[in-house]
Amino acid sequence: MANNSVAYSGVKNSLKEANHDGDFGITLAELRALMELRSTDALRKIQESYGDVYGICTKLKTSPNEVCGEVSVGEEEGEGETGWIEGAAILLSVVCVVLVTAFNDWSKEKQFRGLQSRIEQEQKFTVIRGGQVIQIPVADITVGDIAQVKYGDLLPADGILIQGNDLKIDESSLTGESDHVKKSLDKDPLLLSGTHVMEGSGRMVVTAVGVNSQTGIIFTLLGAGGEEEEKKDEKKKEKKNKKQDGAIENRNKAKAQDGAAMEMQPLKSEEGGDGDEKDKKKANLPKKEKSVLQGKLTxxxxxxxxxxxxxxxxxxxxxxxxxxxxxxxxxxxxxxxxxxxxxxxxxxxxxxxxxxxxxxxxxxxxxxxxxxxxxxxxxxxxxxxxxxxxxxxxxxxxxxxxxxxxxxxxxxxxxxxxxxxxxxxxxxxxxxxxxxxxxxxxxxxxxxxxxxxxxxxxxxxxxxxxxxxxxxxxDPVPDAIKKCQRAGITVRMVTGDNINTARAIATKCGILHPGEDFLCLEGKDFNRRIRNEKGEIEQERIDKIWPKLRVLARSSPTDKHTLVKGIIDSTVSDQRQVVAVTGDGTNDGPALKKADVGFAMGIAGTDVAKEASDIILTDDNFTSIVKAVMWGRNVYDSISKFLQFQLTVNVVAVIVAFTGACITQEKSFLTLIVEEMLLCMLLLQNIILLFLIPLC
Incomplete structure (x- = not known):
């Protein structure tokens, strides 16, 4: 190190005084002459006079490797003490993002569980207790209840038919067979939970509920695999503690008897009147009605x-x-x-x-x-x-x-x-x-x-x-149809009424206007126009009809499904049509499932229609659809604005950081600011999503 310091001081002296350059193997004049050469001349001079670049370094008494090492380990004053801050900041940002994301997922799961619990509590079934027909929550149905089953119901419990009227059940969820099973007292009186009533009505006595019903047994079997190890451990404990288990078993029997008494208690209680009052509160709000007798009746x-x-x-x-x-x-x-x-x-x-x-x-x-x-x-x-x-x-x-x-x-x-x-x-x-x-x-x-x-x-x-x-x-004419039209929504009526009634109602609603070139077709005419000679449906034929179709009368649920599928698959317009369908019957299930958004009636709708739908209208009011559209568009606009802001800020920040790094060849102060800003934006994005996602 002493020699190096002497050599370094010698360089300083040589720069100041041209005569004192005898300590080096090369003079200042030679270096100046060398620097005046260009390209191959300079390379030839170096090779002839000094051998290579290392020869010049030897004459100047310097080591390139030593200099590179000193430069690479060089630190500014105080940098070692504050270097941990950047890593800690990144770690803190990651922890904050993880915590916010976890809290977001937990809050959504909590909301979904609360909504599911609310739906289960609101799902009711008609039973006969105390000689009165009442509606009770499905969870309150007990063994021995007389339940009324009707068209469109999803059976919540197992039972035996005691009175039926042309009752047909869809048991495809259990057997996989699509054919409807006819139930009668003398042939097949067993009704199983999880099946749908497709036709008829009747009454059954409930024989199994909860985990003992057919649906409960299936769910129990699904969870049995994870419980096998626990059962093995329990068996080992039972062998060691037989006496204690015997006492516990006796106590469990007593508790089971008490539980049975508590389950059967609603049969003896006076819930009939209260349940009936709850049912009355669920009825629709009264509307102004009128009755006009146009002819005499004998x-x-x-x-x-x-x-x-x-x-x-x-x-x-x-x-x-x-x-x-x-x-x-x-x-x-x-x-x-x-x-x-x-x-x-x-x-x-x-x-x-x-x-x-x-x-x-x-x-x-x-x-x-x-x-x-x-x-x-x-x-x-x-x-x-x-x-x-x-x-x-x-x-x-x-x-x-x-x-x-x-x-x-x-x-x-x-x-x-x-x-x-x-x-x-x-x-x-x-x-x-x-x-x-x-x-x-x-x-x-x-x-x-x-x-x-x-x-x-x-x-x-x-x-x-x-x-x-x-x-x-x-039928009452909803004013909400005009609001839908002002919002850019085209309303089409698909009904089973005759074409004259449908046309008159459509005119009152504003679906049809005098002088407009729109179509009103019956189901037979509609099928004749969209099918070829072989009876097959052609998309090209549908595309010629649906843009002007406003009323489809005397139609079947199959016609409804065909129309929905035809509009969704159509390529007439540049953008694909978004189709929403309303329905309340069991046969409306395919159309509700095929549509982009299916609206089922919460009061008049069957359980099958509710399962096939995306949104349930609890008040059976068309006005609620307008509210759903309004909220949906509001949320969509909010998400669009948020994404535009995020993309703009993040893209600009990345471009600035990348450009700065490429130009300066080192991490500049501006680049550090951009990196910190990106971390802050990531944290801010998760916080905003925490409040925005529940609205979706």
Whole structure:
């Protein structure tokens, strides 16, 4: 080190005084002459005079390797004491991000669990307790309850059928077979949890709930694999502590008996009235309604119609008194059936008296309503051995099965096709033009002396009817459709009503406007236009129809699914159409599942429709769809703005850091600031997402 210091001082002296350069093997003049050379001349001079660059270093008494080592280990003053700050800052940022992310995931999981618990508590089922029909939470169903099952229900427990009306169950979730299984008392009375009621209605006595039901057993088996080791440990402990286990077993038996008493206690309690009151609170808010009698009804027609409407409507449909004095009656159940029951009350006839005289168990045969029949029929057996069948349904379908009609004098006269056409022109079409859905009421008698009909042959039973009356029902026109149109949403009506009624309702709603070139088609015409000669659906044919289609009347659930699929798969417009579908029936499940967003009715909707949907409207109100769209767009705009801000800041920061590093060839002060800013932005991003994600 001493020699180096002397040599270094010698260099200083040589720079100051040109004469004192004898200590080195090269003079200052030689170095100046060397630096004036260029390119190959300089290289040749170095090789001829000094051998190479190391030769020059030797003459100058310096070592390149020693200099590189000193430079590489060089530190500024105080850098060793503060160097840990950068690492600690990065570690702290990572810890903060991990904690925020973990808290975010935990809060979301907590919200989802709370929502699931709330849904389970709100899911109710109809049972009979204390002689009263009430609705209770599914978790409160106990063994021994008499449960009412109806079209669209998801069975929450196992049971045995004690009374059924054309009951068909979808057991594909358990067996994998898509065919519906017909349930009856004499052939197959077992009903299993997790299956869906596709047709009919009935009652069952609950035999297994919770982990003992079919669904519970499956879930128990799914979790059995993880519990095998615990069971082995328990067996070892049992061998060591037999005496203690015996005492514990006795205590467990006593507790089990107490638990059974507590489970069966609701059967003896007075929950009927409270449950009924809860059910009443769940009913829709009353709306202003009006009843207009456009024609006269004879006493015989009123009497037969009273019995027909009372027993040929689901017994779960009823009209409750208003909650407040002077208020409107509340409708519970199917709204169409409630309207018919309201007609009886307006005629000063009490339907409940008929139901008390003829309970649901006394119904001999019921052909429940579905999208194929578009009607409902109920068979009663009289005391003299005769039978009477009551039918109600779409007017044009029931009228085709009527051979007689009650005259103004109350006598049944022959009903010819010409008379049917007159009723269509004078009664049905005028009602349909005013937006009324027409329903025909009819009946038929089977004399006692004749052989008992084959009740499974529906086509031979529901024919030769006698028409009682044609009634019209007006649906409320929601103003929310106009809000949807102002928001850029195209509303299309897919209904089972006839085309005249559908067109009138669509005009009132604002779906159709006079003078516009839009299509109103029936289901048959729609299928004829979209299918080729082989009966196959072609997307090109659908693309020619759906942009102008506004009303699809007399359609089936299959037509609804076809239309939804056709719009989603269409390539007519540059952007793919986003389709939302509303539905309440079991057959609406495929369309709800296929749509981008499926809305199911929370009150009138079946469990099958609710499972297939994405959003459940708890109030069955179309206005709620507008609110959902508003909130969805608001959240989408907020996320878009947040992502734009994040991308802008992060991209600019990365570009600045990269450019600065490339230009300066070292870590500049600006680069350090950008790196710290990126870490802060990462932390800020997670904090913002903590509050933004729950809104999604």
């Amino acid at each position: 006493k015989l027609a009123v009497q037969i119609g009273k019995a027909g409407i009372s027993v040929n409507c689901a017994y779960t449909s009823k009209i409750l008194p208003p909650e407040k004095e002077g208020g409107l009656p509340r409708h519970v159940g199917n709204k169409t059936e409630c309207a018919l029951l309201g007609l009886l009350l307006d005629l000063k006839r009490d339907y409940q008296d008929v139901r008390n005289e003829i309970p649901e168990e006394a119904l001999y045969k019921v052909y429940t309503f579905n999208s194929v029949r578009k009607s409902m029929s109920t068979v009663l057996k009289n005391s003299d051995g005769s039978y009477r069948i009551f039918s109600k349904g779409a007017s044009e379908i029931i009228l085709k099965k009527c051979f007689k009609i009650l005259s103004a004098n109350g006598e049944a006269k022959v009903f010819r096709p010409r008379d049917r056409d007159d009723i269509v022109k004078t009664v049905i079409e005028p009602m349909a033009s005013e937006g009324l859905r027409t329903i025909c009421l009819a009946f038929r008698d089977f004399p006692a002396g004749e052989p008992e009909p084959e009740w499974d042959n529906e086509n031979d039973i529901v024919t030769g009817l006698t028409c009682i009356a044609v009634v019209g029902i007006e």
